[in-house]
Amino acid sequence: MCFIRDEYRQIFVNSVRYCQENKGLDVYAYCIMTSHVHMIVGSNGTNPLEGIIRDMKAFTSRSIRKALEDSNHVHESRREWMLYMMYKAGSYNANNNDFQLWQQHSQPIELTDNIIMDKNLEYIPVP
Known part of the structure; x- marks a missing residue:
């Protein structure tokens, strides 16, 4: 339930914008649940998509962690619980030192034709 707060959504959106402007990320549709x-998403060829996604996830994870750990930065009633859950998830993953926000692997689906594209676009809710 991380993205309930606007501050955390904005961290993610800023990361996406940075990747669009500096790393070649193309965004066709998205929904923050x-x-x-x-x-x-796709890549314009400047950088491989998997590298862009890795960097975007790393940046948002570090930024949200910093916001949670900075008691003056955000009023967060769930602070201790969220930090506990993220540290606990990180401790179970050998690829992390101590903290995990995102799942280790995304679930990419290659959109090879318009039928698959339409099906996945319909899955993304429109606000």
Whole structure:
């Protein structure tokens, strides 16, 4: 339930914008849910898509962690619980030192034709 607060959504949106402007991320559709994100994205060839996604996830994870740990930065009634859950998730993952916000692997689906594209676009809720 990380993205309930606007501050955390804005961290994610800023990261997406940075990747668009500096790393070659193309965003076709997205929806920020309370606990996860749906995106239809691609790369313009500047950087491989998997590297862009890795960097975007790393940046948002570090930034949200910093916001949670900074008691003067955000009023967060769930602070201790969120930090506990993220540290606990990180402790179970050998690829992390101590903290995990995102799942280790995304679930990419290659959109090879218009039928698959339409099906996945319909899955992304429109606000």
